[in-house]
Amino acid sequence: xxxxxxxxxxxxxxxxxxxxxxxxxxxxxxxxSFACASTIEGEVTKQETNIFAIAIFFVFALLTLAITWWAxxxxxSKEAFYTASGGVSPLQNALAIAGDFMxxxxxxGITGLMFFRGYDGYILSFGIIVGWAVMLMIIAxxxxxxxxxxxxxxxxxxxxxxxxxxxxxxxxxxxxxFYLIGQMVGAGKLIQLLFGLDYIxxxxxxxxxxxxxxxxxxxxxxTWVQMIKAILLLGGGAFISFALLSKxxxxxxxxxxxxxxxxxxxxxxxEPGGWLGKDSLNVWTVGLTxxxxxxxxxxxxxxxxTVKNAAGARKSVAYATMIMSVFYIFILIIGLGAxxxxxxxxxxxxxxxxxxxxxxxxxxxxxxxxxxxxLFGFMSAVAFATILAVVAGLTLAASAAIxxxxxxVVMKKGLADPKIELRISKISVIVxxxxxxxxxxVFETQNIAVVTAFALAIAASVNFPLLLLSMYWRGLTSRxxxxxxxxxxxxxxxxxxxxxxxxxxxxxxxxxxxxxxxxTVFTMPVGFILVWLFSVMDRSQKxxxxxxxFDAQFVRSETGIGADEASQH
Amino acid sequence: MIxxxxxxxxxVFKKLVRMRARIIWPLSVFLVLALAGNLYLMSAGSNIxxxxxxxxxxxxxxxxxxxxxxxxxxxxxxxxxxxxxKYLDPLMEKVCAEISKLGEGA
Numbered sequence: 001x002x003x004x005x006x007x008x009x010x011x012x013x014x015x016x017x018x019x020x021x022x023x024x025x026x027x028x029x030x031x032x033s034f035a036c037a038s039t040i041e042g043e044v045t046k047q048e049t050n051i052f053a054i055a056i057f058f059v060f061a062l063l064t065l066a067i068t069w070w071a072x073x074x075x076x077s078k079e080a081f082y083t084a085s086g087g088v089s090p091l092q093n094a095l096a097i098a099g100d101f102m103x104x105x106x107x108x109g110i111t112g113l114m115f116f117r118g119y120d121g122y123i124l125s126f127g128i129i130v131g132w133a134v135m136l137m138i139i140a141x142x143x144x145x146x147x148x149x150x151x152x153x154x155x156x157x158x159x160x161x162x163x164x165x166x167x168x169x170x171x172x173x174x175x176x177x178f179y180l181i182g183q184m185v186g187a188g189k190l191i192q193l194l195f196g197l198d199y200i201x202x203x204x205x206x207x208x209x210x211x212x213x214x215x216x217x218x219x220x221x222x223t224w225v226q227m228i229k230a231i232l233l234l235g236g237g238a239f240i241s242f243a244l245l246s247k248x249x250x251x252x253x254x255x256x257x258x259x260x261x262x263x264x265x266x267x268x269x270x271e272p273g274g275w276l277g278k279d280s281l282n283v284w285t286v287g288l289t290x291x292x293x294x295x296x297x298x299x300x301x302x303x304x305x306t307v308k309n310a311a312g313a314r315k316s317v318a319y320a321t322m323i324m325s326v327f328y329i330f331i332l333i334i335g336l337g338a339x340x341x342x343x344x345x346x347x348x349x350x351x352x353x354x355x356x357x358x359x360x361x362x363x364x365x366x367x368x369x370x371x372x373x374x375l376f377g378f379m380s381a382v383a384f385a386t387i388l389a390v391v392a393g394l395t396l397a398a399s400a401a402i403x404x405x406x407x408x409v410v411m412k413k414g415l416a417d418p419k420i421e422l423r424i425s426k427i428s429v430i431v432x433x434x435x436x437x438x439x440x441x442v443f444e445t446q447n448i449a450v451v452t453a454f455a456l457a458i459a460a461s462v463n464f465p466l467l468l469l470s471m472y473w474r475g476l477t478s479r480x481x482x483x484x485x486x487x488x489x490x491x492x493x494x495x496x497x498x499x500x501x502x503x504x505x506x507x508x509x510x511x512x513x514x515x516x517x518x519x520t521v522f523t524m525p526v527g528f529i530l531v532w533l534f535s536v537m538d539r540s541q542k543x544x545x546x547x548x549x550f551d552a553q554f555v556r557s558e559t560g561i562g563a564d565e566a567s568q569h
Numbered sequence: 570m571i572x573x574x575x576x577x578x579x580x581v582f583k584k585l586v587r588m589r590a591r592i593i594w595p596l597s598v599f600l601v602l603a604l605a606g607n608l609y610l611m612s613a614g615s616n617i618x619x620x621x622x623x624x625x626x627x628x629x630x631x632x633x634x635x636x637x638x639x640x641x642x643x644x645x646x647x648x649x650x651x652x653x654x655k656y657l658d659p660l661m662e663k664v665c666a667e668i669s670k671l672g673e674g675a
Binding site: 119120122123125126127129130132133134136137138252253256257260267268270271272273276278279280283284287291311314315317318321322325328329332551552554555556558559561562 | 573574576577582585586589592593594596597600601603604607608610611612613618619626627628629631632635636638639640641642643645646647649650653654658661664665668
């Protein structure tokens with residue numbers, strides 16, 4: 001006992017020293033960045049250093065690190081690390097789900113898209129709400145009843161062998177990486193605008209904070225960071241929306257009229273076609289991506305395991321849907337209302353006639369126009385909190401895919417030492433942090449809403465069909481899942497690479513081979529068909545065994561009996 | 570595992586599955602069709618979606634429809650939770666009790 005106590009005290013001392021170092025680093029950084037912003041020449045010197053923004057930024061960073069410190073003391077098992085030991089209440093989880101999903105891509109990307117392209121940008125919002133409502137009814141409860149740590153637990157519940165788990169873990173990682181790119185680019189731009197700091201240093205700082213949150217605080221810290229962020233974001237969004245509407249006698253119609261009058265598109269701003277050009281296939285593929293993509297996002301699905309049972313998951317998703325519905329209405333008001341406020345106002349444009357900081361900064365400029373430096377600083381800090389909360393969730397999901405799915409279940413066949421698994425989870429977090437920086441640099445110039453949508457495309461085309469079929473179709477076999485899912489995954493990646501966003505904008509080719517923004521309208525049906533085809537062709541004994549397990553799985557998915565044992569299969 | 574497989578044949582379990590299916594599938598299909606309606610309005614371009622809701626205003630049919638769709642999605646979520654809490658959970662308890670009896674019998 002005495003040795004254990006000594007060891008505990010030493011560990012606490014080391015943790016204390018570690019956090020002190022981090023606090024020192026942040027303090028030094030704040031002073032240096034302040035100095036940098038005052039002296040750097042070029043485009044960024046046009047930004048005034050916002051002391052209030054910097055202050056809120058560091059208050060948030062310190063607060064979240066304090067939460068992480070508190071959470072770290074409770075994160076002593078893999079259950080606590082991955083799922084907060086199922087001890088999160090439905091309302092808390094709903095806020096965290098909303099906090100996890102209402103990303104920088106939503107706040108910054110969609111408002112920017114609507115500001116320039118008009119109504120079409122809203123397609124990135126309404127499909128999502130429909131998707132959440134459908135997910136509530138057909139996925140949430142069954143998912144909670146069948147899995148324990150990751151969504152791969154659910155898909156591989158009755159399927160034999162490791163190949164399914166390897167494939168799905170790989171899909172998880174690819175989805176997470178794409179999603180992470182969007183968040184990192186948003187973070188880099190935001191801090192660049194706030195501090196006048198080089199983009200690369202900005203994303204390195206985000207990466208460091210993200211690694212700290214997740215590696216020490218696991219799901220508990222991540223949940224709290226996401227909850228706080230959701231409340232701040234809703235509060236900020238509500239304030240901006242009401243402030244915007246107040247300028248037009250609280251008339252939504254008057255606000256839109258003012259926007260139409262100043263925008264070069266005129267009335268076309270509110271008509272379909274401004275972004276997707278009335279191209280039916282383009283519209284349908286984006287809409288379907290938004291709706292079905294969310295049903296295959298590993299970091300979102302993982303949140304269903306943080307509540308006690310299926311009823312908790314059900315309530316979580318319903319509350320989250322309501323919260324997000326309100327938020328997306330704020331997004332509509334901000335995105336279109338910003339036009340009336342900012343369009344043509346010289347203080348928000350650089351010498352080249354482009355909006356300062358790029359299209360992703362429309363929401364923040366709106367905050368400045370409405371509430372001066374105070375609101376600008378507050379919303380900048382909220383946007384930063386948004387990014388940190390989302391990247392923390394993503395990183396946690398990535399580490400679970402690596403440590404739980406690949407290491408503990410595949411490599412160690414479910415017999416891994418929990419302490420070693422936990423250690424590998426934390427190492428994975430660091431690797432993901434480094435990777436996030438590299439990818440953030442490569443994708444710097446992309447619109448972050450578009451990059452994030454790639455994640456949704458893979459989730460909708462591979463993860464969603466497999467998840468749905470595994471829960472509802474007796475005929476699914478591991479061979480069907482691996483060959484069908486694998487081919488769909490490759491097909492989806494190839495099409496994404498051939499699309500404009502990669503083939504032209506990243507690889508520098510003149511025209512895109514695949515002319516549409518997203519591939520889902522092609523790849524999702526292909527996913528269903530291929531998995532079905534290779535499953536029905538499977539006549540092996542293993543396939544018979546897997547099909548025979550369906551009835552028991554179905555009863556468990558409906559009732560939740562034995563739910564905690566699900567992933568131990 | 571054995572009692573769960575046997576539970577699949579229980580009348581009360583079949584009733585639970587039927588009851589849930591009667592709500593979730595029609596409602597889900599309805600929501601997806603409502604989404605399809607919005608996508609159709611956008612695909613058809615300003616010919617339909619771009620028409621104004623009122624002559625003196627600027628709000629287009631597509632924009633109004635999208636707002637309605639968000640309201641519909643949130644309402645469906647509220648309805649489902651209310652319905653599941655009131656009707657599904659009590660039946661679920663019965664099913665679990667029946668399955669427990671099966672386990673004791675085995």
